[in-house]
Amino acid sequence: MPGNKSIKPDYNAEYDKSDLLKPHKLIVSFGGRSALLYDNEEYSEAYGRIFKEAKRVMRTAILVNSKDVVRKVHREELPKIRNSRGVSFIFNMPLEVEAVFKLMNISSYPDIGIRGIDEIVVAQSLDRVYIYDATQDIFYEFKTEGIQNNLDYLISTLEKQPTASSLYLDRIQPEMYGNKVVVPARIGAKKFPVLSGQKELEPGDGIPENIAFLFADLFNDEITSLSIIKNMDGTIVYTNREGQVVKLYTDGMLEYVNFDLQSKDNRMINVSSAIDISTEFVSRHFGFPENCYISDIIVIKSMGDDKYIIRYRYTYEGLPILSASGMNSDSIEVEIVGDEVRRYKRVIRNLNHELEYKQVMDSIDVLDILLDKKVEAQSGERIKKVNDMYLAYYEYERFGQNRIIYVPVWVAEVTVERLDKGTVLNQRYIINAETGIILDK
Amino acid sequence: MIKKLLISSIIVIAVFAAGSAVYAQSGTGYVKETAPVFKLLSDKESKTFDREYMISGSASEGTVVTIELYWFKGEKSIIVNKKQSKSSESEGDWIFQNSKEYTVGSSGIFAEPVALNLGKNKIVLLISSADGKTEQIILELVRSLEKDAKEEVNGASLNKFVEDLSNEVNSTK
Numbered sequence: 001m002p003g004n005k006s007i008k009p010d011y012n013a014e015y016d017k018s019d020l021l022k023p024h025k026l027i028v029s030f031g032g033r034s035a036l037l038y039d040n041e042e043y044s045e046a047y048g049r050i051f052k053e054a055k056r057v058m059r060t061a062i063l064v065n066s067k068d069v070v071r072k073v074h075r076e077e078l079p080k081i082r083n084s085r086g087v088s089f090i091f092n093m094p095l096e097v098e099a100v101f102k103l104m105n106i107s108s109y110p111d112i113g114i115r116g117i118d119e120i121v122v123a124q125s126l127d128r129v130y131i132y133d134a135t136q137d138i139f140y141e142f143k144t145e146g147i148q149n150n151l152d153y154l155i156s157t158l159e160k161q162p163t164a165s166s167l168y169l170d171r172i173q174p175e176m177y178g179n180k181v182v183v184p185a186r187i188g189a190k191k192f193p194v195l196s197g198q199k200e201l202e203p204g205d206g207i208p209e210n211i212a213f214l215f216a217d218l219f220n221d222e223i224t225s226l227s228i229i230k231n232m233d234g235t236i237v238y239t240n241r242e243g244q245v246v247k248l249y250t251d252g253m254l255e256y257v258n259f260d261l262q263s264k265d266n267r268m269i270n271v272s273s274a275i276d277i278s279t280e281f282v283s284r285h286f287g288f289p290e291n292c293y294i295s296d297i298i299v300i301k302s303m304g305d306d307k308y309i310i311r312y313r314y315t316y317e318g319l320p321i322l323s324a325s326g327m328n329s330d331s332i333e334v335e336i337v338g339d340e341v342r343r344y345k346r347v348i349r350n351l352n353h354e355l356e357y358k359q360v361m362d363s364i365d366v367l368d369i370l371l372d373k374k375v376e377a378q379s380g381e382r383i384k385k386v387n388d389m390y391l392a393y394y395e396y397e398r399f400g401q402n403r404i405i406y407v408p409v410w411v412a413e414v415t416v417e418r419l420d421k422g423t424v425l426n427q428r429y430i431i432n433a434e435t436g437i438i439l440d441k
Numbered sequence: 442m443i444k445k446l447l448i449s450s451i452i453v454i455a456v457f458a459a460g461s462a463v464y465a466q467s468g469t470g471y472v473k474e475t476a477p478v479f480k481l482l483s484d485k486e487s488k489t490f491d492r493e494y495m496i497s498g499s500a501s502e503g504t505v506v507t508i509e510l511y512w513f514k515g516e517k518s519i520i521v522n523k524k525q526s527k528s529s530e531s532e533g534d535w536i537f538q539n540s541k542e543y544t545v546g547s548s549g550i551f552a553e554p555v556a557l558n559l560g561k562n563k564i565v566l567l568i569s570s571a572d573g574k575t576e577q578i579i580l581e582l583v584r585s586l587e588k589d590a591k592e593e594v595n596g597a598s599l600n601k602f603v604e605d606l607s608n609e610v611n612s613t614k
Contacts, residue, residue, distance in 0.1 A: 165554050186553075
């Protein structure tokens with residue numbers, strides 16, 4: 001079992017941008033059987049090597065295939081592609097093609113029609129790389145013949161290790177499950193530790209000395225010139241009275257808002273530049289925690305400045321840490337307008353193993369609970385489709401002022417129909433992975 | 442003559458009509474009358490290197506699935522995974538290994554990995570739905586070692602050369 005391990009923020013850390021491309025799910029297919037690989041202590045080395053090598057093959061394939069060589073393949077080919085020996089990256093949300101190419105350090109590539117990337121498959125046994133655009137429901141096929149790589153060896157090595165088989169539930173019930181619903185078939189005897197978390201930033205009467213320079217850098221001003229206001233709810237507000245505000249909430253969330261944007265001349269940037277701005281901003285202001293990746297990119301087009309919202313998540317033992325704060329469960333969020341950061345939110349915990357370990361329920365058993373008629377009657381809604389399902393850590397209880405407990409949970413992203421009004425909406429069910437009790441939705 | 446032709450065509454139409462699928466309405470939607478109790482979706486490959494085989498499929502809630510695993514003991518086989526006990530059942534050379542029973546829940550999904558032995562394996566699925574329908578599915582799989590298969594194709598010396606080369610490449614990375 002893994003020992004004590006904590007994420008210690010390194011405020012000066014340079015972050016390897018390509019690591020931000022770490023997928024929501026990394027699946028290794030042995031041809032027929034496949035395994036969902038977690039970046040945990042047990043498989044960290046294998047994960048790192050497979051991630052890097054698959055990424056290198058993807059990048060090379062994109063660069064060596066000219067526009068007229070790339071072929072469009074219909075979705076019907078999906079089972080064959082996923083069944084072939086190789087590696088799949090499934091992203092949390094469809095990522096803009098420019099963003100993915102930026103993170104792969106591909107400076108220019110002709111527009112071949114790809115918009116959002118939901119999944120990339122290195123089909124090693126077919127000598128192909130496939131990029132899946134779910135909006136168009138099309139695979140873009142890139143040839144990889146002649147690209148020397150080590151994936152065969154890495155896959156064979158992993159195959160010799162005991163890995164739990166994974167299931168693509170859309171193959172079993174395509175009308176009920178989305179493409180992303182890949183789950184481990186059986187968890188087996190593996191237990192997951194309960195985590196205790198400490199707030200990265202604690203609201204106090206002043207600014208902690210060790211981070212005072214980071215606050216000054218956010219305001220680009222002398223720290224002594226800031227006004228500090230303590231709200232009734234305990235939130236501390238720091239302001240330079242010139243349109244810049246930093247709020248430090250009692251749950252440890254930091255929110256920086258710049259109301260005084262300088263770019264009045266409608267400076268338009270693309271998503272690639274937005275990633276640069278966002279990544280540099282986070283690196284400079286408190287930094288990225290270990291195992292952080294881009295979980296979502298939202299582009300809001302407007303008549304004036306386009307707006308970009310870039311969200312990041314971090315993982316512990318390969319499982320994403322879900323925040324209970326009002327941040328769509330992500331941990332870092334940067335909002336860019338023009339070429340400036342208008343808003344920056346982050347809620348990061350310094351995590352440690354507790355001595356308590358939890359036996360986790362299997363995914364199918366959790367689905368049996370969720371789809372039970374009793375749950376339908378109690379919740380007043382019927383689950384029409386399961387769009388995603390994954391294991392994560394979720395904030396469970398707060399003991400004292402600064403100790404937060406995280407427990408393993410199953411997250412089910414579902415589309416539901418309200419039984420009273422018939423309205424259809426997306427919901428996220430958070431289920432205690434040990435007991436099967438629905439904690440939140 | 443026309444009458445004969447008319448009668449013949451009526452017979453032909455009647456025969457074809459009898460062979461077409463019949464649909465019956467149930468409480469939840471249209472269900473094919475001949476729909477299987479258990480829809481197996483596992484890859485039906487007969488040869489594998491994997492240590493386990495995933496049996497997956499869908500069935501209605503309450504369906505009981507019993508998985509029985511048998512291993513084939515050939516006359517020349519030197520691999521004996523389990524000694525045949527008095528309680529073991531056998532069918533000729535098929536030696537009973539183990540049996541497990543599962544009940545399908547409200548998700549309607551069934552997924553169970555089965556650990557395979559080296560050599561020939563037989564998996565028997567005994568399915569019994571909540572409304573009393575039964576079905577039996579038999580799968581035969583041969584599990585071999587990847588190394589043995591490669592040797593059969595490449596020959597032992599070439600295989601050793603490829604392995605050494607691969608190790609060298611990987612150790613220098």
